Amino acid sequence: KNQVEQSPQSLIILEGKNCTLQCNYTVSPFSNLRWYKQDTGRGPVSLTIMTFSENTKSNGRYTATLDADTKQSSLHITASQLSDSASYICVVPMFSGGYNKLIFGAGTRLAVHP
Amino acid sequence: SQTIHQWPATLVQPVGSPLSLECTVEGTSNPNLYWYRQAAGRGLQLLFYSVGIGQISSEVPQNLSASRPQDRQFILSSKKLLLSDSGFYLCAWKDANYYEQYFGPGTRLTVT
Numbered sequence: 523k524n525q526v527e528q529s530p531q532s533l534i535i536l537e538g539k540n541c542t543l544q545c546n547y548t549v550s551p552f553s554n555l556r557w558y559k560q561d562t563g564r565g566p567v568s569l570t571i572m573t574f575s576e577n578t579k580s581n582g583r584y585t586a587t588l589d590a591d592t593k594q595s596s597l598h599i600t601a602s603q604l605s606d607s608a609s610y611i612c613v614v615p616m617f618s619g620g621y622n623k624l625i626f627g628a629g630t631r632l633a634v635h636p
Numbered sequence: 637s638q639t640i641h642q643w644p645a646t647l648v649q650p651v652g653s654p655l656s657l658e659c660t661v662e663g664t665s666n667p668n669l670y671w672y673r674q675a676a677g678r679g680l681q682l683l684f685y686s687v688g689i690g691q692i693s694s695e696v697p698q699n700l701s702a703s704r705p706q707d708r709q710f711i712l713s714s715k716k717l718l719l720s721d722s723g724f725y726l727c728a729w730k731d732a733n734y735y736e737q738y739f740g741p742g743t744r745l746t747v748t
Contacts, residue, residue: 526679554735565726565739566680611679615735621668621687623695624737626679 524549524616528627536635539602543630545595545612553622556613557586557597560629566611569597602634638663642727642740649747655700655714657743659727662708667729669710670737671702674724686710687732722747 526547535541547555554573558566570579572588572595579586583606585598599606609629615622639662649655661667668687672680682695684702692702699718703711710727727740 531677556735563724563742563744565728565742567739568736571735621685623682624680626681628677628679 524614524625526612526614526625526627528610528612528630530630531628532631532633534633534635535602537602537604540598540600541602541632543597543599543610543612543632545597545627547593547595547612547614547625549614549616549625551617552590552593553615553617555586555588555595556624557584557595558611558613560609560611562608569610599632602632604634604636607632607634638729638738640727640729640738640740642725642743644743645741646744647746649717649745651719651747652716655712655717655721655745657712657725657727657745659710659712659740660708661710661729664708664729664731666707666732668732669704670728670730671710671712672726672728672739674726674742676723680726684712717747719747721745 529544556571557569559569560566569584570581570586572579583600588595609631611629612627614625616625641660670685671683674680686692686704700714725743728737730737
């Protein structure tokens, strides 16, 4: 079954601290993996897209890693800010019915406290 | 630049009433369009997608329907809402030649 599972479900950290979010997927064949940030009550916004050949990709204080062999990805947030409080969603497309259907993880809800 | 709009932002409707949610995209042509629903604590669920005017594909059998009357307009409808239709509805667009999907601001629907 093609799935995307994320951990932890929720996380609380203090402002300025680092954290790492995990994503495991079983989607096959694999083409790319995306991380989105979703503020409460808003639509998701893309943070990064990683293709099969990429192991690490950074976007400011966000760094995503990908291990296509173990089908795992992580999102590392450095020097967290209050504005990082949001849900972080891991997404992997699956080719089905002639197009790429996105398989979404349930997300990790991050709360950054002062 | 491209922008995507959804309205209304929030909606409270009684069970059995009709529904119409609208999504429009600006700054692009012939986009792929998508309707998703997000339940609390769950991943986004694809409801419908469209690759062109009048072309609608449904992912999940339900009492919802979608239409694309114009190239950059996507409408989600229901004749009779159920309690289980409550949720956060997101429209998204994508250029057919690229990976990225761009999401709208969403509509929070509460069926009472």
